[in-house]
Amino acid sequence: MEYVSPEGLRLDGRRPMEMRQLRAEIGTVAKANGSAVFEMGNTKVIAAVYGPREVQNRSQQINDQALVRCEYSMANFSTGDRMRKPKGDRRSTEISLVIRQTMEACILTHLMPRSQIDIFVQVLQADGGTRSACINAATLALADAGIPMRDIVTSCSAGYLNSTPLLDLNYIEDSAGGPDVTVGILPKLDKVTLLQMDAKLPVDIFENVMGLAIEGCKAIANYIREVLLENTKQLEYRRGL
Amino acid sequence: MRGLKLPLSQTQRVRLQRAFEKLQSLSAKANSDASLTVADTIPVNYEDAFLKGHGTADLNGELVATVCGVVERVNNLVYVRALRARYKPEVGDVVVGRVVEVAQKRWRLEINFSQDAVLMLSSMNMPDGIQRRRTALDELNMRSIFEENDIVCAEVRNFQHDGSLQLQARSQKYGKLEKGQLLIIDPYLVKKSKQHFHHLEQFGVDLILGRNGYIWIGEHVEARDSMVIDQAKNIEQSTVVEGINQAYTPLEMRQNICRIANAIRVLTSLGFNVDLNLIMETVELSSSLKIDIHDMLGSEFHVLVAEMEAERRSLTTKRKR
Numbered sequence: 001m002e003y004v005s006p007e008g009l010r011l012d013g014r015r016p017m018e019m020r021q022l023r024a025e026i027g028t029v030a031k032a033n034g035s036a037v038f039e040m041g042n043t044k045v046i047a048a049v050y051g052p053r054e055v056q057n058r059s060q061q062i063n064d065q066a067l068v069r070c071e072y073s074m075a076n077f078s079t080g081d082r083m084r085k086p087k088g089d090r091r092s093t094e095i096s097l098v099i100r101q102t103m104e105a106c107i108l109t110h111l112m113p114r115s116q117i118d119i120f121v122q123v124l125q126a127d128g129g130t131r132s133a134c135i136n137a138a139t140l141a142l143a144d145a146g147i148p149m150r151d152i153v154t155s156c157s158a159g160y161l162n163s164t165p166l167l168d169l170n171y172i173e174d175s176a177g178g179p180d181v182t183v184g185i186l187p188k189l190d191k192v193t194l195l196q197m198d199a200k201l202p203v204d205i206f207e208n209v210m211g212l213a214i215e216g217c218k219a220i221a222n223y224i225r226e227v228l229l230e231n232t233k234q235l236e237y238r239r240g241l
Numbered sequence: 242m243r244g245l246k247l248p249l250s251q252t253q254r255v256r257l258q259r260a261f262e263k264l265q266s267l268s269a270k271a272n273s274d275a276s277l278t279v280a281d282t283i284p285v286n287y288e289d290a291f292l293k294g295h296g297t298a299d300l301n302g303e304l305v306a307t308v309c310g311v312v313e314r315v316n317n318l319v320y321v322r323a324l325r326a327r328y329k330p331e332v333g334d335v336v337v338g339r340v341v342e343v344a345q346k347r348w349r350l351e352i353n354f355s356q357d358a359v360l361m362l363s364s365m366n367m368p369d370g371i372q373r374r375r376t377a378l379d380e381l382n383m384r385s386i387f388e389e390n391d392i393v394c395a396e397v398r399n400f401q402h403d404g405s406l407q408l409q410a411r412s413q414k415y416g417k418l419e420k421g422q423l424l425i426i427d428p429y430l431v432k433k434s435k436q437h438f439h440h441l442e443q444f445g446v447d448l449i450l451g452r453n454g455y456i457w458i459g460e461h462v463e464a465r466d467s468m469v470i471d472q473a474k475n476i477e478q479s480t481v482v483e484g485i486n487q488a489y490t491p492l493e494m495r496q497n498i499c500r501i502a503n504a505i506r507v508l509t510s511l512g513f514n515v516d517l518n519l520i521m522e523t524v525e526l527s528s529s530l531k532i533d534i535h536d537m538l539g540s541e542f543h544v545l546v547a548e549m550e551a552e553r554r555s556l557t558t559k560r561k562r
Contacts, residue, residue, distance in 0.1 A: 033327060052327060052355035066355075108298070108307060113404060115355035143279050146326025148296065148307035151280040188280040189300070228278040232309045235324045236276055237268040238261070238512035239430065240554055 003161040003173055011172055012041075019156070019168045019216055024136075024227045026144050034145025038137035041170060042127035047137035049145040052115035060116075065109035067116040070100035072134060078126040095131055098194065102155070102184050103138055105193045108148040117147065128174040129157045131182050135194070136220060143228050152224055153193055155184035156216030158209045160201060165209045167216050181206070183213040187221040245510060247540045260547035267554050277306040277321060285319055294320025295329075328353040328428040328453035330406055334397045335437040337423065337451035338408075340387050346380055348387055350395070350408065353428065353453045358406040360395055365410040392418045394449055394457065414438055420490050421447070421459020422502045426509040428454035432516055439517050444497040450515065456505060458498050460490055496534060500524055503537040507546050522549065 004010055014020070020041030029035035032048035039045075055061040072095045103119060119141070121134045132155035139152045159169045161178045174180060179201045184194030192214075201209065249257065277283065283304045285291055293299065296308045297320060306312075308323040330336070330352075338350035341357060349357040362375050362383060387393055394415050395408040410416055431450050439448040440461055449457040504523035508515050523546055527537050536542060 034325070054351070054355075054357045112355050143309050144325060146308050146310070146323040148298075149279050150298065150300075150307065152278075188305070225278050225281075228309050229276060232276045232278060232311070232324060233265075235429075235512055236311055237265045239324070239514050240264070240268065240550075 001176065003176060004164045004166070010166065012170055016164050016166050017212065017215075019219060020170070022220065022223050024140055024224065026140060026227065026231050032141070032145075034141045034143070034147070036137050036140035036144060037124075038133055038140060040129055040133050040136075040168065042125055043123075043129055043133045043170075044125035045121060045123050045130065045133040045137040047119065047121045047134070047141040049117065049119050049138070049141040049147070051117035051145070052112040052147070053118075055114065055116045061114055064113050066107070066112040066114075068100055068104045068107060068109065068119070069116060070096050070103065070119040070121070070138075072096040072099060072121050072123075074123040074126065074130070078123045095134065098131065098196070099134055099138055102135055102153055102194045103142065106139075106149045106151055106153050106186060107142065108150060111148050117142075126171065128169050128171040129182075131196075132156050132168075132184075135184055136224065140224060140227070144231070151186040151188045152221060152228075153184055153186060154217045154220040154224060155182060155194060156213050156220055157182045158213035158216065160205060160209050165205075165212045167212050179206075179209070181209050181213050183210060183217060185214055185217045185221075187218055245543065247543060249540050249544075253540055253544045257544050257547055260544070260551040263551040264547075264554060267551075267558055275311045276309075277312060278309045279306060281306050283312055283319060283321070290317055292318045294318050296321030296323055324429050325427055326429070327355060330354055330358075330397045330400075330453070331433075332397050332399055334433070334452040335394070335449070336397060336408070336453045337392060337394050337418070337449055337455035337457050338453070339423075340389055340391045340393060343383055343387070343389060346375070346383075348383070348393070350393060352406075352408075352451075353425070353455065354406060356405060358395075358397075358408050360393065360408040360410065364398060364407065365395075365415070366412065368416075370413075387417055392423055392457065394418055394451070418449070418457050418459055419462075421457055422498055424456040424458065424502055424505055426454045426456060426505070426515065428452065430454070430509055430513070430515045431456075432514055434516070436517075441501070441521075444501065445494060446497050446501060448501065448517070448520070450517075456515070458501050458505075460494055460498070499534045500527065500537070503527075503534055507537060507543055511543060511547055511550075513546075513550055519550070522553070 023039040025037045027035060028037045029048040032050055034049040037046050052066050055067060060067055072092050119138050121138055123130050135153060135155040157169055157180055159166045159173060159178050159180045161176055179197055179199035182196045185192050283306055285304050296306055296310060298305055298307050306321045308321055310321045310323040313320055313322050336352050338352035340348050341351050342349040346362045348360045350360055352358045395410040398407040398409040400406055431452055431454055437450045441448055445461045447459050447461045501524055504520050505515055526549055532542055
């Protein structure tokens with residue numbers, strides 16, 4: 001199948017190095033300490049953060065740092081076709097773990113000893129790149145909850161189809177079976193916290209694709225920063241003196 | 242962006258936007274670029290000595306913020322004041338909490354902190370007002386003082402060396418709260434002041450602005466005099482108080498409580514600071530316009546309150562100049 005037309009356009013009309021439209025909203029869950037909705041094109045994810053709060057299971061309590069927990073789920077209506085296993089499937093467990101580890105790397109857990117932070121993410125609409133969208137939503141929700149972090153984590157995916165590196169794959173491109181590189185970075189520290197690929201690629205091409213994904217991450221980071229700054233300013237001026 | 246979840250008509254939207262723009266222009270003069278997000282560099286003069294406070298971290302010799310908030314400088318100390326975070330206790334704060342557990346000689350209270358706070362049996366006045374050692378019998382009767390899910394008002398006493406938080410309730414004004422409403426709001430909206438207990442005489446209502454963002458609005462209770470020496474008088478008085486307690490709360494009182502509670506709800510959903518003056522102004526606005534209690538949470542009243550606040554702040558800034 002042809003994923004990039006001779007004119008250099010992808011199936012949804014984007015250029016190879018073009019990202020989908022981003023949209024973020026903070027404070028969508030009233031009872032949560034922090035929450036956000038993050039959209040990348042047709043992929044839409046909601047995240048809610050509770051905590052730092054008292055550890056629910058005393059045996060899990062860590063004496064010098066906070067316990068970070070993450071639960072990822074996909075709404076049954078998020079995809080067109082029916083899901084085979086509704087809950088507890090391997091994919092969800094794996095993504096939960098990935099998100100937990102990525103977020104734990106940036107949260108300053110030692111500042112909140114003997115407490116727990118719960119991150120809940122749910123995919124409302126799936127159109128490829130759910131992993132990245134979940135991480136971006138979780139970052140926004142954590143920042144909204146006022147949890148101290150080293151840096152914001154942003155994530156973006158890139159692929160390689162029809163011998164062209166493509167940024168931010170959608171569902172059709174994702175299911176083409178080509179390589180799909182998901183990268184998570186700390187933009188300010190310039191460090192990689194997440195790197196996943198489920199295919200083979202020659203090293204030189206891989207470097208290109210990863211570079212493209214990192215550029216995508218940086219663009220997302222700029223957007224997230226803008227949203228957070230605008231939110232902080234609003235809260236501050238509304239509060240008054 | 243944090244949006245209001247309200248059905249606004251076209252005119253209401255324009256009015257609200259204008260009110261917010263006015264508020265923004267009023268505060269923008271005071272601090273224009275003090276707002277920061279996570280990992281933003283804090284501008285400091287590196288040649289001067291400075292102290293890193295909360296919400297800051299050192300990154301390759303650069304001072305960066307670790308939370309979203311506003312930079313504050315006190316002498317040499319530089320810190321970032323986080324908005325919308327959980328409560329950070331300070332010794333002496335008045336807090337309102339909910340009992341989650343009755344344990345050995347202590348109650349555990351949920352106070353919106355990263356851990357549960359501890360209220361020791363020995364750090365509170367007994368209901369009979371007598372100063373004495375706590376016996377095993379007192380320990381068995383702990384549930385007669387506070388039970389699970391009771392709402393309790395107390396003061397932050399200290400941090401233990403193991404990091405747990407101790408509370409105390411050594412005065413008649415602290416203790417169990419009954420016959421009222423608990424509101425949970427963001428702690429950054431409650432400003433520290435000299436007085437957190439308010440008796441609103443015209444409504445007969447007690448208002449407690451807990452620093453942890455838990456706000457209590459309840460029927461006024463006369464604080465019993467703790468220095469009563471006459472035992473018989475004491476018993477008599479307590480029975481009288483019990484007699485009053487058994488009577489139900491009158492309808493008018495409940496309406497007053499709800500009106501004040503709704504005023505606070507409106508203020509918090511607009512993100513305004515919650516203090517006594519503003520609450521009373523909002524209540525007066527609602528009753529002078531004869532707005533029903535349940536209509537106070539509607540869009541029109543939100544817009545009216547935003548306009549009132551914009552007007553009020555512009556007046557106070559003019560007066561200052």
